[in-house]
Amino acid sequence: MRVISDDESGLLLWHPEGSEFARLIDADGNTQHEITVDRMRDPKLTVHLWEGRDILVLMPPAAAHSVWWFFEKGRFTGWYVNLEAPCVRRPGSVDTGDHVLDIVVTPQREWEWKDVDEFDERIGDPSYFDADTAETIRAEGNRLIKQIEAREFPFDGTYTDFQPSPEWPALRLTDSPQFPLHRPA
Numbered sequence: 001m002r003v004i005s006d007d008e009s010g011l012l013l014w015h016p017e018g019s020e021f022a023r024l025i026d027a028d029g030n031t032q033h034e035i036t037v038d039r040m041r042d043p044k045l046t047v048h049l050w051e052g053r054d055i056l057v058l059m060p061p062a063a064a065h066s067v068w069w070f071f072e073k074g075r076f077t078g079w080y081v082n083l084e085a086p087c088v089r090r091p092g093s094v095d096t097g098d099h100v101l102d103i104v105v106t107p108q109r110e111w112e113w114k115d116v117d118e119f120d121e122r123i124g125d126p127s128y129f130d131a132d133t134a135e136t137i138r139a140e141g142n143r144l145i146k147q148i149e150a151r152e153f154p155f156d157g158t159y160t161d162f163q164p165s166p167e168w169p170a171l172r173l174t175d176s177p178q179f180p181l182h183r184p185a
Contacts, residue, residue, distance in 0.1 A: 001057065002168060010060035011087070011094065014164055019050050019171035032098075033118060038127045047173055053077065056162050058154055059087045059094065064140045066096070067154045069162065076160040079105040081144050083137050099137045100128070103144060109155060111148050113141070 001013035015021070025031055026040035037043070056069040066087075068080040081103035087094040101119040105111045119137075122128035129137065148155045 002171060004056070008061070010058050010063070012159075013057040013059070014054070014168070015050060015057065016054045016164065016168065016170055017050055017052065020047050020173045021050050022046065022173060023048055033115075036122065036125055036127055038125075054164070055080075056159055058159075059096070062086050064099070064137070065144060069159050071162070074163065076107060076162075078107055079148075079155060081105065081141070081148075083141055101137055101141060103141055103148070105148055105155065107160070109148050109151060111145060 001015045001019075004012040004014050006012070022045040023031060024037070024040070024043050025046045026035075026044075027042040030040060032040070052072070054071040054074075056071070057066055058068075059066045064083065064086055066082045066084060068082060070077045070080060083099040083101050083103075085097040085099065087096040099119075100115055100122055102114040103111050104114050119134070123131055123134045147153075151157075
């Protein structure tokens with residue numbers, strides 16, 4: 001992703017359609033959405049092209065979520081709240097862990113939970129979270145729903161008119177010896 005800003009609001013990133021991203025896929029074609037990571041057979045980080053929309057991502061400092069602005073053909077189409085572990089900064093990158101449960105929000109601030117069944121199935125799995133942690137994750141989602149309904153930042157219209165520089169190319173991943181990437185034929 002391209003860094004747009006990094007300040008007290010958080011790390012703001014741009015990921016345009018057509019850019020590469022890596023997804024963990026096993027030998028049977030499953031992602032971590034279909035089966036738990038510990039049940040994946042020979043998983044590999046696999047390079048794919050991001051399709052369907054551009055995204056602007058805000059990772060607030062120490063927050064257990066990120067907020068994504070979706071754009072299709074330059075038009076804002078809604079927000080996505082990704083519940084996740086607070087990001088940890090590394091030289092040239094950030095690390096976080098997905099908490100499975102998400103919230104999808106329309107431009108009119110109508111919202112709905114996403115991946116509830118998948119989240120519920122992961123509770124108690126040692127590779128994911130126990131019941132207490134699951135409740136903390138839900139509480140973070142409920143706190144954000146109150147912000148959505150109150151139209152508070154970041155759901156106040158900020159960045160809904162974001163326009164990237166036309167000179168910014170699609171982004172490509174480079175192989176790292178630390179994280180080798182598989183490029184399917």
